[in-house]
Amino acid sequence: MSFAEPLAFxxxxxxxxxxxxxxxxxxxxxxxxxxLLLWEVxxxxxxxxxxxxxDLLFILQLLLLSCLIVGLARxxxxxxxxxxxxxxxxxxLDTSASMQAxxxxxxxxxxxxxxxxxxxRGLRRGEEVMLVTTAPAPEVLVNFTRDxxxxxxxxxxxxxxxxxxxxxxxxxxxESARQRSDAPAEVDVFTDTPRRQLPQAARDHxxxxxxxxxxENIGIExxxxxxxxxxxxxxxxxYVLVENFAHREGHGFLTVRLGDQVVNRNGFTLPPRQxxxxxxxxxxxxxxxxxQLEVTDALxxxxxxxxxxxxxxxxxxxxxxxxxxLIDDLRELAAATPGMQLTVLDPEGFSAExxxxxxxxxxxxxxxxxxxxxxxxxxYPPKDNPLFPVVADAENVEVLDWNAHHPVLRSLRPLAAxxxxxxxxxxxxxxxxxxxxxxxxxxEFPLAFAGEHEGHRIACxxxxxxxxxxxxxxxxxxFLFFMNLVGWLAPRGDAVTTVNTGExxxxxxxxxxxxxxxxxxGRIEMLAAGQRTxxxxxxxxxxISVDGTRRALLANFFDPVESDIGRSGKxxxxxxxxxxxxxxxxxxxxxxxxxxxxxWLYYAAAALFLxxxxxxxxxxx
Amino acid sequence: MQPGASxxxxxxxxxxxxxxxLAPAFLRKxxxxxxxVRRSLSTRPGNTPMPRGAQGSGIELESYKAYGAGDDLRYxxxxxxxxxDQLLIKTFRAEREAPLHVFIDASASMAAPASDxxxxxxxxxxxxxxxxxxxxxxxxxxxxxxxxxxxxxxSSPFVRHRDALPRLRDFLLVLRPQGATALATGIAAxxxxxxxxxxxxxxxxxxxxPAAYEATLRELVAxxxxxxxxxxxxxxxxxxxxxFRRGRLTDVETGRQRFITLTQNSLARYREALAxxxxxxxxxxxxxxxxxxxxxxxxxxxxxxxxxxxxxxLLR
Numbered sequence: 001m002s003f004a005e006p007l008a009f010x011x012x013x014x015x016x017x018x019x020x021x022x023x024x025x026x027x028x029x030x031x032x033x034x035x036l037l038l039w040e041v042x043x044x045x046x047x048x049x050x051x052x053x054x055d056l057l058f059i060l061q062l063l064l065l066s067c068l069i070v071g072l073a074r075x076x077x078x079x080x081x082x083x084x085x086x087x088x089x090x091x092x093l094d095t096s097a098s099m100q101a102x103x104x105x106x107x108x109x110x111x112x113x114x115x116x117x118x119x120x121r122g123l124r125r126g127e128e129v130m131l132v133t134t135a136p137a138p139e140v141l142v143n144f145t146r147d148x149x150x151x152x153x154x155x156x157x158x159x160x161x162x163x164x165x166x167x168x169x170x171x172x173x174x175e176s177a178r179q180r181s182d183a184p185a186e187v188d189v190f191t192d193t194p195r196r197q198l199p200q201a202a203r204d205h206x207x208x209x210x211x212x213x214x215x216e217n218i219g220i221e222x223x224x225x226x227x228x229x230x231x232x233x234x235x236x237x238x239y240v241l242v243e244n245f246a247h248r249e250g251h252g253f254l255t256v257r258l259g260d261q262v263v264n265r266n267g268f269t270l271p272p273r274q275x276x277x278x279x280x281x282x283x284x285x286x287x288x289x290x291x292q293l294e295v296t297d298a299l300x301x302x303x304x305x306x307x308x309x310x311x312x313x314x315x316x317x318x319x320x321x322x323x324x325x326l327i328d329d330l331r332e333l334a335a336a337t338p339g340m341q342l343t344v345l346d347p348e349g350f351s352a353e354x355x356x357x358x359x360x361x362x363x364x365x366x367x368x369x370x371x372x373x374x375x376x377x378x379x380y381p382p383k384d385n386p387l388f389p390v391v392a393d394a395e396n397v398e399v400l401d402w403n404a405h406h407p408v409l410r411s412l413r414p415l416a417a418x419x420x421x422x423x424x425x426x427x428x429x430x431x432x433x434x435x436x437x438x439x440x441x442x443x444e445f446p447l448a449f450a451g452e453h454e455g456h457r458i459a460c461x462x463x464x465x466x467x468x469x470x471x472x473x474x475x476x477x478x479f480l481f482f483m484n485l486v487g488w489l490a491p492r493g494d495a496v497t498t499v500n501t502g503e504x505x506x507x508x509x510x511x512x513x514x515x516x517x518x519x520x521x522g523r524i525e526m527l528a529a530g531q532r533t534x535x536x537x538x539x540x541x542x543x544i545s546v547d548g549t550r551r552a553l554l555a556n557f558f559d560p561v562e563s564d565i566g567r568s569g570k571x572x573x574x575x576x577x578x579x580x581x582x583x584x585x586x587x588x589x590x591x592x593x594x595x596x597x598x599x600w601l602y603y604a605a606a607a608l609f610l611x612x613x614x615x616x617x618x619x620x621x
Numbered sequence: 622m623q624p625g626a627s628x629x630x631x632x633x634x635x636x637x638x639x640x641x642x643l644a645p646a647f648l649r650k651x652x653x654x655x656x657x658v659r660r661s662l663s664t665r666p667g668n669t670p671m672p673r674g675a676q677g678s679g680i681e682l683e684s685y686k687a688y689g690a691g692d693d694l695r696y697x698x699x700x701x702x703x704x705x706d707q708l709l710i711k712t713f714r715a716e717r718e719a720p721l722h723v724f725i726d727a728s729a730s731m732a733a734p735a736s737d738x739x740x741x742x743x744x745x746x747x748x749x750x751x752x753x754x755x756x757x758x759x760x761x762x763x764x765x766x767x768x769x770x771x772x773x774x775x776s777s778p779f780v781r782h783r784d785a786l787p788r789l790r791d792f793l794l795v796l797r798p799q800g801a802t803a804l805a806t807g808i809a810a811x812x813x814x815x816x817x818x819x820x821x822x823x824x825x826x827x828x829x830x831p832a833a834y835e836a837t838l839r840e841l842v843a844x845x846x847x848x849x850x851x852x853x854x855x856x857x858x859x860x861x862x863x864x865f866r867r868g869r870l871t872d873v874e875t876g877r878q879r880f881i882t883l884t885q886n887s888l889a890r891y892r893e894a895l896a897x898x899x900x901x902x903x904x905x906x907x908x909x910x911x912x913x914x915x916x917x918x919x920x921x922x923x924x925x926x927x928x929x930x931x932x933x934x935l936l937r
Contacts, residue, residue, distance in 0.1 A: 029865060029867075029868050029869065030868070030869050030871055031734075031864060031865045031868035031869065031870050031871065032733045032734065032735075032871050032873045033733055033734065033861070033870050033871065033872060033873070034729075034730030034731070034733045034734070034739075034826055034828050034858065034872075034873060034874075035730050035826075035828035035829070035872055035874065036870060036872045036875075036877055036879055037828050037829065037830070037898070038828070038891055038894040038895050038898060039870060039879055039881060039891065039894075040894075041890050041891070041893070041894045042879075042881055042887040042890050042891055042894075043887065044879050044880055044881060045880040045881065045882050
């Protein structure tokens with residue numbers, strides 16, 4: 001037997017009170033009488049004061065008190081061994097960023113968690129529960145268990161993230177679990193997503209507890225730092241996009257800081273459902289850029305964003321070229337680019353060890369043998385070069401297509417109609433990726449390709465720079481292409497990276513060994529030796545260190561779907577659309593495995609009370 | 622005099638009661654009363670008329686009788702001879718001394734319950750009766766009865782004049798209710814040396830088995846004492862519910878205890894027992910021609926002296 005309210009046994013202290021009252025009752029005031037002669041006919045009370053000898057009344061009172069105390073404790077007998085016929089429940093708790101929106105005194109997440117806890121308390125003993133969270137990806141927090149206390153503890157420990165979620169995937173997982181379950185299972189979803197926006201399949205078998213109504217939110221939807229790969233902080237620009245997701249006008253202030261120094265502060269008024277961009281420049285130095293909104297809204301996760309202005313890092317370029325206009329162009333370029341150090345060598349004066357002192361080696365019309373083990377750019381390689389077989393030559397070609405997805409070309413405007421006088425038709429190696437294409441009457445051929453080979457980045461420009469001056473105003477795109485290519489060949493190992501929350505970020509250029517990760521809340525986690533990816537869940541700075549090597553990851557929450565927290569009308573939780581008949585019969589056949597006996601004890605207490613009353617009256621009579 | 626041990630009844634109550642008896646106004650009221658004696662008592666001449674007594678030198682004509690040889694011719698009624706031509710002799714009431722013995726129960730029971738003031742009442746009654754008797758110059762003594770004293774009684778000397786009343790008062794003030802009841806044995810001890818009868822008034826609560834007092838009272842009657850039993854009772858004894866509801870009753874004389882819850886049923890039983898006890902005493906007294914009256918302390922001493930005792934025939 002178990003007790004639902006075991007604290008009621010604290011009332012057992014009343015037993016002592018009963019004994020004291022009994023003894024006090026039995027203590028008598030001394031009354032002097034002239035003689036007991038006339039009192040012999042009166043029946044004497046049987047209990048003496050100094051000895052504890054319970055009489056019938058005391059025993060009845062004791063039993064009465066016991067019935068009341070045990071009744072208050074709500075005893076029950078648990079069910080038999082066959083408790084497996086209980087319904088299984090799959091709780092899906094939405095932990096996405098929108099659940100942090102505050103509704104009056106509580107956040108949506110707190111409301112949802114309260115509903116989940118209430119539902120959990122109402123379950124019968126023996127019913128299994130699975131707990132699934134949704135953000136940033138569906139995760140089974142607690143597998144099917146009858147330990148409702150463990151589920152409740154897990155619910156209490158969950159916190160929402162600053163990411164979006166894939167609720168449809170979570171529902172699909174839950175539906176799969178429900179179908180595979182050997183016991184009837186129900187899916188209960190606690191989310192701020194309206195039921196009608198859920199997949200139809202999920203709506204048929206899930207009960208949705210929707211929370212949230214407000215749409216009051218103004219958030220930062222983007223923070224872009226524009227800083228050329230060779231530009232220093234003076235030329236850096238920050239662009240902040242602020243959007244009003246509410247259906248009424250919003251006001252606020254946007255403050256942009258570099259570290260602790262305020263760079264820019266703007267007041268704004270945004271019409272409903274409108275956005276506005278803010279361009280900020282004049283940063284006093286490199287460092288962390290923080291954009292902060294001062295607004296009165298329901299969601300705070302999108303009120304801050306981070307960016308990074310790089311310090312200038314020196315770039316050592318080795319140019320090995322015969323006499324060529326390219327040398328003058330690069331010298332002029334190096335003079336104008338902060339941090340670029342150019343070394344020019346004649347091919348005859350070149351030795352392989354010299355590439356060790358450069359970040360990028362540019363070989364113009366020259367391919368050393370053997371090819372150096374360094375990041376290298378080969379321009380218009382000679383016909384008999386050992387690296388890139390020359391198929392043919394081409395003249396007066398144009399760039400017809402380009403690989404817009406490659407980092408070198410991602411931000412470039414089209415290079416179409418860029419005329420080129422001379423070019424090699426090369427067979428690009430298997431490890432490379434074509435960047436620019438052209439075509440002759442017979443076939444397409446690459447004009448530029450790049451890739452990684454034996455741990456180094458290698459690129460090749462097949463056309464000649466003798467006639468196409470790099471710094472000509474007509475070849476601006478070519479110049480930008482060239483600079484991007486050089487920048488790609490010699491990547492800057494930035495100590496700070498910016499990512500979006502929920503995205504998996506790779507941590508590169510770190511020594512081997514366990515990685516120490518500190519999240520924005522200060523919590524420290526040691527990652528396994530081989531793990532080099534991080535999935536930020538909250539906005540802020542993540543500090544990474546391995547054997548003294550430190551990196552930082554700035555995580556931003558830019559998700560207009562989550563930031564748009566308005567929900568057009570709450571829907572009451574609807575029962576599952578179709579419950580299998582077998583499951584229904586099984587449910588109907590279930591009997592409660594918890595038989596409480598408190599009511600019977602109260603009846604017994606009432607009967608004892610009547611008995612005690614009758615006994616007392618009989619004694620008085 | 623033996624001072625008594627402290628009892629439940631306080632001395633100030635007794636002193637106040639006795640002082641009230643000696644108040645001149647009260648004494649004037651008592652002057653209207655005199656003791657009525659129905660039996661032949663002392664042979665000593667006194668002022669108390671004796672009914673059916675031997676011819677004596679009294680002044681109160683009682684009746685006539687025919688002259689017989691040897692009658693005193695001084696008492697021949699010549700007027701009656703002249704009218705009736707018969708020789709008639711006058712007879713007079715004989716006046717004898719009527720010693721009064723007031724036995725007052727001085728056991729501990731007379732002091733419980735304290736609110737009843739039984740002993741004070743009894744002492745006042747004794748002193749009043751003593752005064753009434755002393756007005757006729759009859760000898761009076763007051764005898765306290767208690768097993769606490771070695772002789773089971775403590776007696777005052779006989780006094781014969783009402784000026785000696787304060788001596789009796791002082792004697793009563795010395796008495797303290799204590800010890801067990803010694804009614805029979807005390808009376809017997811007190812009258813051991815008394816050859817002539819007198820008046821014996823016993824003032825007590827009579828809370829003892831009838832066998833304990835019946836023999837002694839019969840003996841008194843046999844010795845030609847005029848006996849009167851005054852049963853002193855108080856409101857607490859009549860209605861103990863005014864004293865307790867649930868208590869540890871303790872017999873003040875024996876120390877025995879009894880745990881009693883005074884329910885309606887038990888109260889009714891007690892009252893029945895009390896009524897039976899009083900009825901039994903009264904019936905016995907009637908059988909033995911002993912005067913009996915209850916002296917209710919709640920009614921007051923004047924009620925007893927001017928109503929109950931005259932109704933009894935003890936006073937007139």
